[in-house]
Amino acid sequence: MGCGADEVVAALRAAAVVVAEHREELVRLDRAIGDGDHGENLHRGFSAVVSKLDGSAPATPGAVLKLAATTLISTVGGAAGPLYGTAFLRAATAVGDAPELDAALVAGALRAALEGVVARGKAVVGDKTMVDALTPAVTAAEDVAEGGVDVAAVLAAAAGAAEEGARSTEPLVARKGRASYLGERSAGHLDPGAWSTSLLLRSFAGGAR
Numbered sequence: 764m765g766c767g768a769d770e771v772v773a774a775l776r777a778a779a780v781v782v783a784e785h786r787e788e789l790v791r792l793d794r795a796i797g798d799g800d801h802g803e804n805l806h807r808g809f810s811a812v813v814s815k816l817d818g819s820a821p822a823t824p825g826a827v828l829k830l831a832a833t834t835l836i837s838t839v840g841g842a843a844g845p846l847y848g849t850a851f852l853r854a855a856t857a858v859g860d861a862p863e864l865d866a867a868l869v870a871g872a873l874r875a876a877l878e879g880v881v882a883r884g885k886a887v888v889g890d891k892t893m894v895d896a897l898t899p900a901v902t903a904a905e906d907v908a909e910g911g912v913d914v915a916a917v918l919a920a921a922a923g924a925a926e927e928g929a930r931s932t933e934p935l936v937a938r939k940g941r942a943s944y945l946g947e948r949s950a951g952h953l954d955p956g957a958w959s960t961s962l963l964l965r966s967f968a969g970g971a972r
């Protein structure tokens with residue numbers, strides 16, 4: 764699979780559709796252990812990304828990712844806005860001005876995204892955040908990319924590992940973000956940000972529903 768600017772734009776449009784489809788679910792998850800805005804926040808952000816993409820067509824994958832980053836930072840809000848914004852910004856920087864993404868560049872972009880989220884939010888695996896989904900996704904992506912596969916296979920591996928990581932947040936007690944205010948009562952619920960990370964990666968992989 765060739766992965767130029769057009770394919771990255773298509774991936775972001777697919778992500779916006781999936782976020783819209785899962786808006787209520789994300790609201791429900793965030794209502795259980797947060798303030799209930801995660802679905803609305805992401806829906807507003809990805810709708811804005813689609814509007815920006817409708818109005819301009821950046822020439823490289825990196826430029827598309829950077830446009831998504833700046834748009835998410837200015838529209839999503841909450842804890843997740845700056846975190847997702849940083850993730851996309853670091854991914855954009857990692858791919859530079861490459862005209863096409865290959866498996867190694869995608870794995871590198873995911874690694875950079877995770878490093879950005881960790882630098883900004885200081886969460887570690889087990890804190891019940893998006894880091895619990897993104898960390899295994901990056902490891903899986905890197906493992907697969909070493910085998911010289913295509914971008915689709917890297918994203919599929921990342922999405923599968925992210926889903927498993929997101930599901931692993933259910934029994935955890937939150938140690939970061941709003942959910943941590945609940946202490947022990949945060950256990951027994953999926954983390955909304957981990958779940959949205961899983962959904963986004965699944966949509967990038969082309970299989971989300």
Ligand SMILES: Nc1ncnc2c1ncn2[C@@H]1O[C@H](COP(=O)(O)OP(=O)(O)O)[C@@H](O)[C@H]1O
Pocket residue numbers: 793797798799800801804840841842843844846880883884885886891892893894939940941942954955956957
């Ligand atoms: N320090 C952090 N590091 C990583 N992710 C975090 C952190 N704090 C919160 N999150 C993620 O953000 C999600 C909540 O996002 P959202 O509801 O949009 O923001 P808010 O908590 O401000 O209402 C959480 O489910 C969690 O995954």
Ligand SMILES: [Mg+2]
Pocket residue numbers: 793797798799800801841941
């Ligand atoms: Mg919230």
